[in-house]
Amino acid sequence: MKRKLCAISCIFLLLSGCSEKPKVSTFHAEEDRQEIETLEKALTDNKKIVEAAGVFFDHQLVVSLQVKPLSKFKKEKITKSLEKEVKSLFPDHDVFVSSDLKITWELNKVIEKQSEGKELKKDLDEIQELAKEET
Amino acid sequence: MDAKTYQQTVDQIAPKRPVLKNCMTAFLTGGIICGIGQIVSFVYMYFFPFTERTASNPTVSTMVFFAMVLTGLGVYKKIGQFGGAGSAVPVTGFGNAVISAAIEHKTEGFILGVGGNMFKLAGSVIVYGVFSAFVVALIKTILVQMGVISW
Numbered sequence: 269m270k271r272k273l274c275a276i277s278c279i280f281l282l283l284s285g286c287s288e289k290p291k292v293s294t295f296h297a298e299e300d301r302q303e304i305e306t307l308e309k310a311l312t313d314n315k316k317i318v319e320a321a322g323v324f325f326d327h328q329l330v331v332s333l334q335v336k337p338l339s340k341f342k343k344e345k346i347t348k349s350l351e352k353e354v355k356s357l358f359p360d361h362d363v364f365v366s367s368d369l370k371i372t373w374e375l376n377k378v379i380e381k382q383s384e385g386k387e388l389k390k391d392l393d394e395i396q397e398l399a400k401e402e403t
Numbered sequence: 404m405d406a407k408t409y410q411q412t413v414d415q416i417a418p419k420r421p422v423l424k425n426c427m428t429a430f431l432t433g434g435i436i437c438g439i440g441q442i443v444s445f446v447y448m449y450f451f452p453f454t455e456r457t458a459s460n461p462t463v464s465t466m467v468f469f470a471m472v473l474t475g476l477g478v479y480k481k482i483g484q485f486g487g488a489g490s491a492v493p494v495t496g497f498g499n500a501v502i503s504a505a506i507e508h509k510t511e512g513f514i515l516g517v518g519g520n521m522f523k524l525a526g527s528v529i530v531y532g533v534f535s536a537f538v539v540a541l542i543k544t545i546l547v548q549m550g551v552i553s554w
Contacts, residue, residue: 344553368456369448370455373448399454401452401454402457403457
């Protein structure tokens, strides 16, 4: 009985790891539903992504993504192609895309906090600075 | 008895090496060390302003430091006996090589003994490490130029 339960839970765990759609979380300071939906569609349509986050603030857009384990060899390429796609979708926005795990964590913290104004700008600037850090 | 028959006799008498078992223990030990390294890397990323790219430097230093402390306490010797290459190949093997040589030559004095022999084994790690890094970087540069992979 115990073995059966173990096997079934293992199968469930394995299958839940293979969920098709990526987990996407977004936040818009001006609550523009259309822009959020456009970004979410672009992110969920990408089959190489497992997790993504995006924050809009005053013509500034910060996006972070996590690629599937086997696509990690082409992480930079995927990031660049997504950056190109997002830039074409939002030509009037200053777009920043990163595939770093730390950036995803920080961006998710910003989305959870739902801060606005100067605080949000400060957080986003800090995230972009962090991504540029070389040492 | 010529060299060939001698070798055959030796092969018959000598106990067989448990190659599969050794591979398994090495895989397990190396995997656990790398798993600990991944946890250390996550700790640096979560609690400090390190990104995935920059967290590797402090992680390597921390793992070497852990290995040095464990070597001094005599624990790494036991891990090495169990895991073999699994404990020597990761960067922790470097810390072990430095400290074990230092302990071994302590009786010869701190300058000529510890100082002179500390990098006796680790020196070759540095030389071949730098050389292999150069070769790998060269191959990667060529592959990037050809457009097979990206940086």
